[in-house]
Amino acid sequence: MIRLHALHKAFQTRGGSGSLAARFGRKGPARTVVAVDRLDLDAPNGRITGLLGPNGAGKTTSLRMLAGLFPPDQGAIEVDGVDVLRSPREALSRMGILGDAHGLYPRLTARENIVYFARLQDLPMEQAQARAESLAELLDMRAILDRRAEGFSQGERMKTALARALVHDPANIVLDEPTNGLDVVATRALREVLRHLRSPAGGAKCIVFSSHIMQEVEQLCDQVVVMSHGRSVATGTVDGLLAQTGRQRFEDAFVDLAFPEAAQPRQLESA
Numbered sequence: 336m337i338r339l340h341a342l343h344k345a346f347q348t349r350g351g352s353g354s355l356a357a358r359f360g361r362k363g364p365a366r367t368v369v370a371v372d373r374l375d376l377d378a379p380n381g382r383i384t385g386l387l388g389p390n391g392a393g394k395t396t397s398l399r400m401l402a403g404l405f406p407p408d409q410g411a412i413e414v415d416g417v418d419v420l421r422s423p424r425e426a427l428s429r430m431g432i433l434g435d436a437h438g439l440y441p442r443l444t445a446r447e448n449i450v451y452f453a454r455l456q457d458l459p460m461e462q463a464q465a466r467a468e469s470l471a472e473l474l475d476m477r478a479i480l481d482r483r484a485e486g487f488s489q490g491e492r493m494k495t496a497l498a499r500a501l502v503h504d505p506a507n508i509v510l511d512e513p514t515n516g517l518d519v520v521a522t523r524a525l526r527e528v529l530r531h532l533r534s535p536a537g538g539a540k541c542i543v544f545s546s547h548i549m550q551e552v553e554q555l556c557d558q559v560v561v562m563s564h565g566r567s568v569a570t571g572t573v574d575g576l577l578a579q580t581g582r583q584r585f586e587d588a589f590v591d592l593a594f595p596e597a598a599q600p601r602q603l604e605s606a
């Protein structure tokens with residue numbers, strides 16, 4: 336179970352090299368970028384929760400805070416009731432995180448990458464090896480298990496990184512745009528794995544994933560949190576969000592919710 340409450344994060348950054356920069360020195364004037372303004376998200380066990388937002392909405396920043404990479408300025412983050420800010424190690428041990436950069440060790444084989452992470456999670460060697468075997472089965476990656484990670488395709492890297500994230504059998508799984516760069520077969524395979532992990536047979540995991548791809552969210556998610564300009568602007572099932580906006584197509588509902596200023600007139604819907 337993952338809970339984000341009233342998250343806020345701003346970054347201090349510098350402007351460009353125009354005339355203002357000349358006045359403020361080479362780096363330009365200081366600016367504040369509000370990446371996450373107010374995000375609320377409740378993700379239960381046995382459900383897939385999609386964090387859906389356009390480019391720059393604040394999805395990655397939110398998931399990085401959930402992963403404990405940096406703290407929010409305000410707000411609360413809990414994993415199974417454990418406060419990520421107060422008890423980061425305990426909270427992290429309850430999560431498997433697939434970030435936007437997969438960061439595999441290129442000189443290690445897929446198996447060695449997985450086992451190495453299992454050992455970092457304090458799994459005994461025998462158990463680490465057994466987990467590598469069962470994850471290779473689940474993720475259909477036997478053919479690459481004993482190949483060095485250097486030269487892996489995007490899909491092979493994703494599978495290895497996902498196996499690594501799942502090695503300690505966490506109750507919560509967090510994925511940042513996991514299908515980026517994957518072909519249709521790899522995307523379908525990932526979808527099946529996530530459905531399995533959500534089911535009672537797969538451990539009824541709490542799964543949170545970010546995406547800006549409507550079809551992906553529509554096909555996979557039990558509930559959707561729509562994020563726009565750093566805020567959660569709507570939460571519900573796909574059907575619930577369609578009903579809320581009075582739309583028939585999820586893409587139209589999303590545009591209404593995320594960009595109310597740019598929403599298309601309703602009569603174009605059947606065009």
Ligand SMILES: Nc1ncnc2c1ncn2[C@@H]1O[C@H](COP(=O)(O)OP(=O)(O)OP(=O)(O)O)[C@@H](O)[C@H]1O
Pocket residue numbers: 346347348368369370371388389390391392393394395396397547
């Ligand atoms: N370290 C940083 N310094 C300054 N600004 C940042 C930093 N990280 C993120 N931002 C800004 O915060 C906003 C949200 O970025 P974020 O990467 O979280 O969005 P996103 O929803 O994941 O977008 P995308 O779908 O394009 O990956 C953007 O305007 C981005 O430029």
